[in-house]
Amino acid sequence: MTPVNRPVLLTIAAVAVVVVIVVVALSGLFTTPNPDALGTPPPTPPPPTELTLLTHDSFAVTPEVLAVFESDHNAHVNVLRAGDAGAMVNQAILTKDNPLADALFGVDNTFLSRALNAGIFESYHATGVDSVPAALRLDARERVTPIDYGDVCINTDLSAYSAANPAPQTLEDLAKPAYKAQLVVEDPGTSSPGLAFMLATIAHFGESGTYTWLDYWRDLRANDVTIVSGWEEAYDSTFSGGSGGGDKPMVVSYATSPVAEVFYAPSPQPTESPTGVMTDGCFRQIEFAGVLAGAKQPDLAKALVDYMLTATFQADIPLNMFVFPAVPTATVPQVFSDFAVNVPAPLTMAPEQIGANRDRWINEWSAAAH
Amino acid sequence: MVSRRPLTTVALAALPLAFIGLFFVWPVASILVRGLAPGGALDLSVPLQVLTRPETLEVAWFTFWQAVVSTLLTLALGLPGAYVLARFDFPGRRLLNAVALVPFVLPTVVVGAAFLALIGPKGALGVRLDHTIWAILAAHVFYNCAVVLRLVGGVWAQLDPRTEEAARVLGASRWRAFREVTWPLLRPAVLSAASIVFLFTFTSFGVILILGGYGYSTIELAVYRAAAVLLDLPAAATLALLQLAFLAVLLVVYARLQGNAAVGQRLTAARVTARRPRSRQEWTFVGATIALLALVLGLPLAALVERALAGANGYGLDNFSALFGESARGALFVPPIDAIRNSLAFAAAATAICLPLGLLAAAVIAYHRGRLATGFDALLMLPLGTSAVIVGFGFLVSLGQLPIDLRTSPLLIPIAHALVALPFVIRATVPLLRSIDHRLREAAAVLGASPARTWRMVDLPMVGRALLVGGSFAFAVSLGEFGATLFIVRPDAPTMPIAIYRLLSQPGALAFGQAMAMATVLMAVTAIAALAFDRLRTTSVGST
Numbered sequence: 001m002t003p004v005n006r007p008v009l010l011t012i013a014a015v016a017v018v019v020v021i022v023v024v025a026l027s028g029l030f031t032t033p034n035p036d037a038l039g040t041p042p043p044t045p046p047p048p049t050e051l052t053l054l055t056h057d058s059f060a061v062t063p064e065v066l067a068v069f070e071s072d073h074n075a076h077v078n079v080l081r082a083g084d085a086g087a088m089v090n091q092a093i094l095t096k097d098n099p100l101a102d103a104l105f106g107v108d109n110t111f112l113s114r115a116l117n118a119g120i121f122e123s124y125h126a127t128g129v130d131s132v133p134a135a136l137r138l139d140a141r142e143r144v145t146p147i148d149y150g151d152v153c154i155n156t157d158l159s160a161y162s163a164a165n166p167a168p169q170t171l172e173d174l175a176k177p178a179y180k181a182q183l184v185v186e187d188p189g190t191s192s193p194g195l196a197f198m199l200a201t202i203a204h205f206g207e208s209g210t211y212t213w214l215d216y217w218r219d220l221r222a223n224d225v226t227i228v229s230g231w232e233e234a235y236d237s238t239f240s241g242g243s244g245g246g247d248k249p250m251v252v253s254y255a256t257s258p259v260a261e262v263f264y265a266p267s268p269q270p271t272e273s274p275t276g277v278m279t280d281g282c283f284r285q286i287e288f289a290g291v292l293a294g295a296k297q298p299d300l301a302k303a304l305v306d307y308m309l310t311a312t313f314q315a316d317i318p319l320n321m322f323v324f325p326a327v328p329t330a331t332v333p334q335v336f337s338d339f340a341v342n343v344p345a346p347l348t349m350a351p352e353q354i355g356a357n358r359d360r361w362i363n364e365w366s367a368a369a370h
Numbered sequence: 371m372v373s374r375r376p377l378t379t380v381a382l383a384a385l386p387l388a389f390i391g392l393f394f395v396w397p398v399a400s401i402l403v404r405g406l407a408p409g410g411a412l413d414l415s416v417p418l419q420v421l422t423r424p425e426t427l428e429v430a431w432f433t434f435w436q437a438v439v440s441t442l443l444t445l446a447l448g449l450p451g452a453y454v455l456a457r458f459d460f461p462g463r464r465l466l467n468a469v470a471l472v473p474f475v476l477p478t479v480v481v482g483a484a485f486l487a488l489i490g491p492k493g494a495l496g497v498r499l500d501h502t503i504w505a506i507l508a509a510h511v512f513y514n515c516a517v518v519l520r521l522v523g524g525v526w527a528q529l530d531p532r533t534e535e536a537a538r539v540l541g542a543s544r545w546r547a548f549r550e551v552t553w554p555l556l557r558p559a560v561l562s563a564a565s566i567v568f569l570f571t572f573t574s575f576g577v578i579l580i581l582g583g584y585g586y587s588t589i590e591l592a593v594y595r596a597a598a599v600l601l602d603l604p605a606a607a608t609l610a611l612l613q614l615a616f617l618a619v620l621l622v623v624y625a626r627l628q629g630n631a632a633v634g635q636r637l638t639a640a641r642v643t644a645r646r647p648r649s650r651q652e653w654t655f656v657g658a659t660i661a662l663l664a665l666v667l668g669l670p671l672a673a674l675v676e677r678a679l680a681g682a683n684g685y686g687l688d689n690f691s692a693l694f695g696e697s698a699r700g701a702l703f704v705p706p707i708d709a710i711r712n713s714l715a716f717a718a719a720a721t722a723i724c725l726p727l728g729l730l731a732a733a734v735i736a737y738h739r740g741r742l743a744t745g746f747d748a749l750l751m752l753p754l755g756t757s758a759v760i761v762g763f764g765f766l767v768s769l770g771q772l773p774i775d776l777r778t779s780p781l782l783i784p785i786a787h788a789l790v791a792l793p794f795v796i797r798a799t800v801p802l803l804r805s806i807d808h809r810l811r812e813a814a815a816v817l818g819a820s821p822a823r824t825w826r827m828v829d830l831p832m833v834g835r836a837l838l839v840g841g842s843f844a845f846a847v848s849l850g851e852f853g854a855t856l857f858i859v860r861p862d863a864p865t866m867p868i869a870i871y872r873l874l875s876q877p878g879a880l881a882f883g884q885a886m887a888m889a890t891v892l893m894a895v896t897a898i899a900a901l902a903f904d905r906l907r908t909t910s911v912g913s914t
Binding site: 227229238 | 479482486579580599600601681682771778859862874876880881882
């Protein structure tokens with residue numbers, strides 16, 4: 001046994017004390033400075049009300065647009081991110097009895113029924129929701145309000161196709177020998193576009209009949225489809241149209257991906273996107289916002305949902321999140337209207353049907369696709 | 371001299387125990403109880419069903435063997451590397467030591483991109499290894515080599531080479547001198563490093579998902595699917611318990627092997643033990659080891675820098691000027707200065723939380739051997755081997771009950787980082803604390819040094835050195851945003867890894883290029899921080 005050295009213990013104690021002081025000092029770094037302490041002259045306006053918004057990692061808004069809401073309502077919006085849309089919904093459900101936030105943005109139609117069944121939202125008829133098309137308003141009890149939508153579609157690397165060797169047109173094409181080993185898809189168990197694409201195949205081929213969606217996936221597998229875990233690995237690293245040196249000319253992505261290809265191209269801005277969109281077999285994703293049950297600031301949370309449907313916020317959506325605003329009259333930036341592909345007849349499915357079958361379908365998909 | 375006084379132990383252990391209890395045991399227990407006893411009564415039907423599924427067994431076996439092989443491979447590269455870095459002085463040694471820490475902080479998406487650039491479809495190496503076990507193993511070695519280099523190298527550099535030389539003079543062969551003189555002194559550090567590498571690869575998540583592709587799964591991934599995707603808490607809790615059961619066995623084995631570790635060996639300053647290679651044989655060995663390290667660690671890093679420099683018009687700084695320029699587009703974009711500042715602030719906070727706790731815990735483990743101390747050591751290791759989603763969801767269901775709601779506090783992130791970094795700090799600190807030779811202090815007193823001077827010359831350097839070794843790890847763990855924070859609700863203070871993820875989540879060449887440029891910035895910040903820690907270590911404690 002080693003004898004304990006008193007001087008060492010003293011040193012440790014001294015260091016511990018010093019570091020605890022540093023921690024306390026640092027924790028000051030993480031608290032918002034109190035404007036009063038900065039010498040604002042009296043009379044001071046009432047301090048802003050804290051409003052917490054729970055959202056997913058892809059939520060983005062121009063700071064000035066959020067600032068308009070904050071100054072109009074003398075509020076400070078505290079944006080909390082909780083992973084992808086699925087993980088966020090699960091976290092909201094786990095904390096139902098003592099909610100983390102007042103409002104939530106970003107639950108989509110593929111996770112909607114789980115959120116609604118768990119009862120995490122309060123009904124609210126948002127100002128402005130009447131101008132949103134009925135096809136986007138999926139909850140009759142208005143526990144959630146549609147804010148934006150987008151379509152998950154097959155994207156193609158245009159440089160890989162030509163008149164003699166045309167890009168695929170239909171879901172059926174993808175299983176043909178001409179397109180062997182050309183497609184990369186995301187695992188529906190870990191990826192939101194992957195789940196949407198799987199739902200598209202179910203909506204299109206159906207679960208019964210002579211050729212079911214599982215037969216289709218067996219054919220895709222026989223045609224050497226590549227499966228990766230997430231959109232980043234699929235698009236950035238496996239798709240030949242991405243920047244990471246992939247070799248597959250078809251990928252499951254969004255109808256709006258060509259906009260980002262142009263928007264995030266090195267200047268000068270190209271006049272054409274290097275990628276194309278197959279408009280058959282697209283699945284529509286709709287994103288919703290809602291007031292959380294048990295919110296500390298329910299009125300302000302309702303005001304925020306209203307604000308998300310205003311012209312200012314709706315016009316800010318396209319180039320931040322690369323989806324279409326739910327209000328049809330919203331102004332859309334030029335680059336967006338030029339390069340976003342309108343899908344005339346996207347596939348859809350009722351949220352209750354998705355909720356009731358999603359886990360079983362993912363399991364069946366695993367067996368068929370791999 | 372104070373000997374094993376229970377009161378001292380309790381006083382030293384109180385703070386680390388409170389921390390681990392509040393931020394690990396309670397949250398994890400809460401979520402497990404919620405999963406296994408949903409209605410208040412224990413329900414074993416789901417656990418039995420999950421555990422008897424054939425794929426559960428398959429996944430558990432794969433998790434175990436890939437972790438064992440990854441650990442062995444990491445040791446195979448890391449031990450010669452640690453020896454060369456500890457014992458030889460050569461140009462670029464300090465830089466190599468710092469750069470070796472860089473992989474440790476890189477997000478898995480970025481490492482995935484680097485590996486694909488080498489072994490993917492258009493890979494520079496011309497072999498396709500993506501979506502194979504080889505890619506997983508190579509990435510694990512790439513990530514964890516620094517653990518062995520630093521934890522083992524740190525001790526090796528301070529073992530007096532003259533002991534081994536004496537054995538050689540007395541006629542022992544090189545191998546025998548190593549086995550009987552050096553190995554017993556080195557063994558605790560090797561076991562420490564191996565246990566950490568094992569835990570890291572055992573709970574591997576991103577590497578398996580991205581480099582392994584669809585065909586591979588670990589228990590960690592199964593827990594993630596059950597909890598984060600399916601919200602099947604009973605299944606998630608069962609799998610998390612399976613993970614904990616594996617850990618318990620591992621930690622018992624570890625404690626057995628660690629057994630009676632070497633005590634009170636004299637450590638010398640690093641500067642004295644490193645020397646230039648002398649013979650041609652030594653130069654060859656040093657050269658070959660460095661070349662191997664450069665290949666495994668350097669190639670993927672070089673591939674990233676290459677991607678960052680590649681632009682539409684050949685190589686250049688386009689991506690960097692886009693990243694730092696005024697013309698930044700999109701609200702997802704994070705100004706790099708903000709990302710660097712946020713990362714450094716979180717890392718400083720995590721280090722500040724971790725160091726005093728780690729030091730107190732290390733003192734308990736170093737001075738109070740026995741079952742309790744071993745159990746304490748094992749308890750502090752657990753967060754490293756526990757599913758991040760379980761810890762994250764555990765925070766949600768437990769911490770809301772506190773008077774201050776910590777669930778949404780920005781402080782929760784450095785706290786989670788500290789939880790993961792604590793085992794590193796402890797492992798870097800224990801061997802150094804144990805090595806303080808009380809005879810040195812007595813000698814100083816005999817020679818007329820005042821108690822203050824003795825403290826300053828003998829004790830402070832050792833504690834300081836321990837703090838710097840541990841601190842560099844805590845800092846790096848936090849800079850790299852390890853898995854622990856994946857499932858914590860984050861405030862809007864994007865760090866460098868978060869900024870990289872955001873850029874990668876957009877189509878477009880410039881977004882990808884900027885992500886790679888940001889990854890290069892993260893690499894540079896890490897290397898500079900590591901160099902600073904190393905420099906502090908050699909200047910402040912270089913002369914014993």
